[in-house]
Amino acid sequence: MSAPRPPVSLPDGAQRLLLHSCCAPCSGEVMEALLAAGIDYTIFFYNPNIHPVKEYELRKDENVRFADKHGVPFVDADYDTDNWFARARGMENEPERGIRCTMCFDMRFERTALYAHEHGFAAISSSLGISRWKNMEQINDCGHRAAARYPGLSYWDYNWRKGGGSQRMVEISKRERFYQQEYCGCVYSLRDTNRQRKAQGRGRIKIGLVYYGDEAAAPAPADRTDPADT
Numbered sequence: 001m002s003a004p005r006p007p008v009s010l011p012d013g014a015q016r017l018l019l020h021s022c023c024a025p026c027s028g029e030v031m032e033a034l035l036a037a038g039i040d041y042t043i044f045f046y047n048p049n050i051h052p053v054k055e056y057e058l059r060k061d062e063n064v065r066f067a068d069k070h071g072v073p074f075v076d077a078d079y080d081t082d083n084w085f086a087r088a089r090g091m092e093n094e095p096e097r098g099i100r101c102t103m104c105f106d107m108r109f110e111r112t113a114l115y116a117h118e119h120g121f122a123a124i125s126s127s128l129g130i131s132r133w134k135n136m137e138q139i140n141d142c143g144h145r146a147a148a149r150y151p152g153l154s155y156w157d158y159n160w161r162k163g164g165g166s167q168r169m170v171e172i173s174k175r176e177r178f179y180q181q182e183y184c185g186c187v188y189s190l191r192d193t194n195r196q197r198k199a200q201g202r203g204r205i206k207i208g209l210v211y212y213g214d215e216a217a218a219p220a221p222a223d224r225t226d227p228a229d230t
């Protein structure tokens with residue numbers, strides 16, 4: 001069992017939160033923590049990095065399902081992949097956590113901040129930082145940079161991993177039998193993960209195959225099983 005969840009509260013007296021969500025597994029614990037605290041929030045799903053569209057729909061549908069279950073408003077934002085690929089040009093071979101990922105976080109947070117500004121949210125945050133595969137400082141820098149575009153808007157850089165958050169993330173994913181993505185999200189991360197698997201003598205990723213709690217379908221221990229890989 002994980003530790004009791006510490007109470008959370010919005011910064012700077014904000015009354016409503018716009019939560020950028022990358023996927024259901026990452027946002028499950030964040031959503032439940034916000035609900036437990038009675039915080040008024042809306043999910044903002046803007047992830048044009050996810051490739052191919054089948055994977056995008058799977059990740060989004062899982063998030064919609066969980067939001068519906070809890071009656072949380074869900075904004076299904078654009079899937080403007082042309083813009084994402086335009087911004088990623090020249091970064092195709094950058095490693096994960098490098099400048100392509102900074103661009104990817106910037107792009108998603110810029111749109112989140114714009115929507116927050118236009119719809120009266122005083123705070124934004126994201127489920128991205130809960131993943132141990134991510135560089136939290138890199139994510140927070142991008143979040144603060146996006147929020148700074150609008151007066152009165154702040155980025156809430158709460159560390160969702162602490163206080164047992166990482167463990168609860170996995171517990172909730174298994175309980176809800178969320179779809180389990182096996183790569184970060186973009187076509188380049190899919191390519192690189194498949195290369196790693198090939199080097200390990202393993203088959204290519206099959207989209208739509210693995211769900212939390214389904215032991216028969218679970219990947220080998222060496223695989224990247226953290227759910228927060230978008």
Ligand code: SF4
Nearest residue numbers: 101104184185186189
């Ligand atoms: S590896 Fe992940 S964070 Fe980095 S650019 Fe690709 S989808 Fe975005």
